[in-house]
Amino acid sequence: MFSDDPADWIAYEKKQFSLLLNRLVRTITGTLDPHLARNPEDDWAQTALGLLTGVRTALAQLAK
Helix, strand or coil, X not given: CXXXXXXXXXXXXXXXXXXXXXXXXXXXXXXXXXXXXXXXXXXXXXXHHHHHHHHHHHHHHHHC
């Protein structure tokens, strides 16, 4: 249940974006980076990393 104060809503939303950002960063560093280290020419992994890098940037801005 939220309070009536919009500042509380914003703080909650920022925390949620921060949690998503942390999970995404762990996925990139734990899955895609090792994949690309073994096979740097893999088009799928490069595409996934490029797209997720954009999402990572957006989440970082929303979490501020």
